[in-house]
Amino acid sequence: xxxxxxGQTIFIQGxxxxxxxxxxxxxxxxxxxxxxxxxxxxxxxxxxxxxxxYAESFRVTNLFVGSNLRGKLDHRRIDYLPVFLSExxxxxxxxxxxxxVALIHVSEPDQAGFCSLGTAVDVAKSAVExxxxxxxxxxxxxxxxHGDGFINIKDVDAWVRVDDxxxxxxxxxxxxxxxxxxxHISEMVEDGSTLQTGIGAxxxxxxxxxxxxxxxGIHSEMWSDAMLPxxxxxxxxxxxxxxxxxxxxxxxxxxTKELYKFVHDNPSVIQxxxxxxxxxxxxxRNPKVVAINSAVEIDLTxxxxxxxxxxxxISGVGGQMDFIRGAALSEGGKPIIAITSRTKNGQSRIVPAxxxxxxxxxxxxxxxxxxxxxxxxxxxxxxxxxxAHALIAIAHPDDREFxxxxxxxxxxx
Numbered sequence: 001x002x003x004x005x006x007g008q009t010i011f012i013q014g015x016x017x018x019x020x021x022x023x024x025x026x027x028x029x030x031x032x033x034x035x036x037x038x039x040x041x042x043x044x045x046x047x048x049x050x051x052x053x054y055a056e057s058f059r060v061t062n063l064f065v066g067s068n069l070r071g072k073l074d075h076r077r078i079d080y081l082p083v084f085l086s087e088x089x090x091x092x093x094x095x096x097x098x099x100x101v102a103l104i105h106v107s108e109p110d111q112a113g114f115c116s117l118g119t120a121v122d123v124a125k126s127a128v129e130x131x132x133x134x135x136x137x138x139x140x141x142x143x144x145x146h147g148d149g150f151i152n153i154k155d156v157d158a159w160v161r162v163d164d165x166x167x168x169x170x171x172x173x174x175x176x177x178x179x180x181x182x183x184h185i186s187e188m189v190e191d192g193s194t195l196q197t198g199i200g201a202x203x204x205x206x207x208x209x210x211x212x213x214x215x216x217g218i219h220s221e222m223w224s225d226a227m228l229p230x231x232x233x234x235x236x237x238x239x240x241x242x243x244x245x246x247x248x249x250x251x252x253x254x255x256t257k258e259l260y261k262f263v264h265d266n267p268s269v270i271q272x273x274x275x276x277x278x279x280x281x282x283x284x285r286n287p288k289v290v291a292i293n294s295a296v297e298i299d300l301t302x303x304x305x306x307x308x309x310x311x312x313x314i315s316g317v318g319g320q321m322d323f324i325r326g327a328a329l330s331e332g333g334k335p336i337i338a339i340t341s342r343t344k345n346g347q348s349r350i351v352p353a354x355x356x357x358x359x360x361x362x363x364x365x366x367x368x369x370x371x372x373x374x375x376x377x378x379x380x381x382x383x384x385x386x387x388a389h390a391l392i393a394i395a396h397p398d399d400r401e402f403x404x405x406x407x408x409x410x411x412x413x
Contacts, residue, residue: 003133003158006034008100011092011127014041014064015222015254016166017120019105019137023049026103030057039081039097041088041123042066042316044167044254050078061097063088063123064316073313082307082359085221085251085319086278089126102131107142109153117149118142119166119260121271122221122251125149137162143260145253147270168256171225172201174208177340180373182209185292188334188369188376189213192240193288196220196323199254202338206292210235217241218248219286221278221319224255228262243285244270251277278319283326284333291327291335293320297349297358298370300388300407302379304337304362311357320361324368334369337362341372341396348399350391352406370394 004010004026013019027048038049039061047068049058059077062069064085072078083091091097104124106115115138117124128134128151136151136159153159174182182205189195189210194217197203207226210216217238218227230236231248238246251274253263263269276282283289295306296314307315327333339349350372354360368380370391377390388407392400 009037011102012040013104013124014043017105018043022103033057086322088123089275092126092130099131101133102127107144114150116144120252121149122274125273143264145271148272174201177373178205182206194286197292199224215240222252278322280326284329288332289327289330291323302364302367305358306361310355336369338371350395
């Protein structure tokens with residue numbers, strides 16, 4: 001890692017493609033480095049550069065805060081940069097965030113010398129294009145994924161061969177409430193729809209309820225193992241999409257070895273730069289886009305907090321607004337916020353007002369559908385009063401009286 005210098009900005013590829021061997025080598029040279037900025041989306045596994053003992057060597061800019069860094073944000077050395085996922089490549093290409101070094105994790109080179117960025121093309125593609133220096137770990141376990149994520153080994157300044165299994169994220173246990181949400185959403189999905197969703201129990205529940213549908217498609221910032229049964233059964237065939245017909249399109253993948261094996265050298269699966277995948281102008285060109293996103297809490301006027309608990313950042317803006325807007329503009333599209341009515345601690349997710357310091361990711365002007373286990377609220381074209389009553393109707397029954405009283409007493413303003 002002699003190519004890394006003090007004062008530089010280092011991009012680290014994220015999710016299942018986190019290059020841990022390169023990170024370890026970076027840490028081993030911490031004593032000679034000062035004021036190095038590390039920038040990335042969420043990474044899997046440990047993030048040792050965030051430890052306080054490396055305070056003089058590294059500071060961290062999170063573009064999306066993963067579980068490994070949530071408890072370390074101090075907004076001084078470990079900070080968060082709120083930005084739409086679709087706009088991150090512009091930050092790099094414009095020089096607003098200059099990338100000096102890109103640490104990446106790639107597949108083995110093919111006969112022509114091309115490696116694949118594999119499970120995470122997303123913002124890594126633009127980081128590689130903008131970096132002065134590219135350092136790679138080459139791994140036979142990284143799938144060769146078709147699309148825009150190829151880099152010739154001749155364009156890599158330094159590389160090391162590793163033989164490490166990729167991080168795996170197993171399927172989540174699904175509760176009865178989440179199954180009901182999945183059923184509600186499945187009834188909203190028409191044959192020929194294009195799906196966007198994430199990872200977790202609610203997306204799993206939705207996919208499990210779609211077995212009777214036909215000609216569905218994938219155009220999503222990411223997808224995981226929950227899609228595999230529908231792909232194998234031909235329910236998802238991407239035949240009705242107008243953009244990349246016949247192809248499952250995403251920016252990154254995260255799941256198990258089964259998923260990574262499925263996408264390896266599979267021409268029906270392509271990974272593209274996130275500035276393209278998440279561009280609402282691209283998204284809207286597909287018909288019947290169903291965008292399924294989650295939230296921390298929603299107030300009675302329809303404001304959606306999705307990246308924080310109060311002022312504590314727990315994730316990021318991500319691609320929610322990219323797809324909420326794209327789905328809203330798609331012919332027959334449905335932008336959906338899907339939440340359980342209560343948290344695991346028994347607190348209502350539908351609230352009179354967002355917690356102090358909470359960030360609004362989806363505004364009250366952008367929201368359309370909200371789904372809980374108790375039903376579907378269509379907020380589009382409704383007044384604040386109509387929205388409040390629609391949301392109260394799908395809140396947990398034990399919370400409805402409190403919410404109604406809070407609204408009537410006008411305590412939210």
